Amino acid sequence: MSIYKPSKSPFYAYDFKINGRRFHGSTKATNKKEAESVERRLKAQAKADLKQERLTGEGPLTLNVAAYRYWEEVGQRHAGSDDTWRNLKRLIEYFGPDKRLDEITDSDIAGLIAMRRSQTKHGKVKDSHGNPTQLIAPATVNRSTTVVLKALFSRAKRTWRYQFPKEPNWRDHWLPEPEERVRELHDHEAEALDAAIRDDYAPWIEFARLTGWRLESTLLRWSNVNWFAKSIVAVGKGGRKVTTPITPEIRSILEPLKDHHVEWVFTFVCRRTRGKQVRGLRYPITYEGAKSQWQRDRKLAGVSDFRFHDFRHDVATKLLRATRNLKLVQKALNHADIASTARYAHVLDEEVADALSSLAKSRKKSRTTDAEAA
Secondary structure, eight states: OEEOOOOTSSSEEEEEETEEEEEEEEESSSSSHHHHHHHHHHHHHHHHHHHHHHHHSSSOBBHHHHHHHHHHHTTGGGHHHHHHHHHHHHHHHHTTTOOBBBGOHHHHHHHHHHHTOOOOOGGGGOOTSOOOOOBBBHHHIIIIIHHHHHHHHHHHTTOOOOOOTTTGGGGOOOOOOOOOOOOOOHHHHHHHHHHHSOOTTTHHHHHHHOOOHHHHHHOOGGGETTTTEEEEEEEEEGOOOOEOOHHHHHHHHHHGGGGSSSSSSSSEEEESSSSSTTTEEEEEEHHHHHHHHHHHHHHHOOSSSSTHHHHHHHHHHHHHHHHHOOOHHHHHHHHHHHHGGGGGGGGHHHHHHHHHHHHHHHHHHHHHHHHHOO
C-alpha cells in the first residue's frame, strides 16, 4: 500500500515505485483522502521528472542550479556582469534555492514584481537630505526580474533541453515603460563636453560619438579591429554582432593608440596609485570605470539630461537628417528591426512639411495659370 500512517507521525506518508525508482516521504496531510490526492499529484510529477531526465540526462532543475549554470555559461561574460549577478541572487533569495523552475507560476512572478516595485533606488528610504527617495522605475523592475527569469527559462529550453508545459506568460508581467525619448546633443553642449573630458578618455568618447555604439560595445580589443577589411566587429546587445567601417575619422582616433596597450584599444592613465594600479601607467577602460568617468565629465561640462546612451540617439538623428535614409541609419546602428530605427523618423517631419508646402504651391500655380488662360 503506497499510502500509510506512520505510528509516530500525524501525517500520512507515501511510498511508491515508478520504473524501478522509489519515491517516499510525507504527504503533510492528516486526512487519508487528502493524502491520496497528494500521492496522485506526486506520481504525476515523478513521471514527468523521469521523462525530463531521459531527455536531458538530468533531474528536475532548481532555481539555484539554473542560476549558477546560467552565470557560468552566459552571465559572467555580460558587460554589466555585476548587475546580472545581483539580479540572479535576488531571484534565489526571493524564491529559495530549491524552487523548481517548472513550479514557478504567474502568481509567483506577480509577487516578485510587486516586491521589486516597492523598493527604492539604492535600497534607501531617504536620501542624504532626509527626503524620501524615488521608487525604482518600471524599466528597472522589468530588467531586474522578468527579463532575468525569462532568460533562465529560455536557456533551459534552448540549450539544456528542459520542457516547461506551464511556462509563465511573460508578456502579462511586463510593466509599461515610457516611450524612450530621443535626445540630440546641441552644439554648445558638444563644445562644453570637449572642454571637460579628460585627454586619456577623449578617444573613447569620440569613438562613441562617431559610431553611436552602446557603451559595452565601445570597449574594444585590438582583435576587434580589422585594418585590412577596414571594419570593426564587436559583440552588441543580445550577443549580436555589430560592425562599423573604419572611416578616416575613426582611423585618426585609433592609430595613435596602437602602442598604449597590447590587448585593449581604449585606456586611461592612472592618476593615483591604488591597489594594483600604479600612478602614471595605462590600464584598460572598464565598463564600471567608463560609467563613473562619464558621469564626472558630464557634470563638469554642465550638460544635464544627457545619458551616454544618448550619443546613440545623437548619431541617429544627425545621420538621418543628413541622408534622409532610414535603412542606412538602421544599418549604422546595427538595429535588427527597422521598427527600432523608426523612432527617429520625426527628423523627416521637416522634409514632409516642405513637400506638402511645395505641393500646395504647385496646385495654386496651376489654378492661377488655368484662370489666366480662361
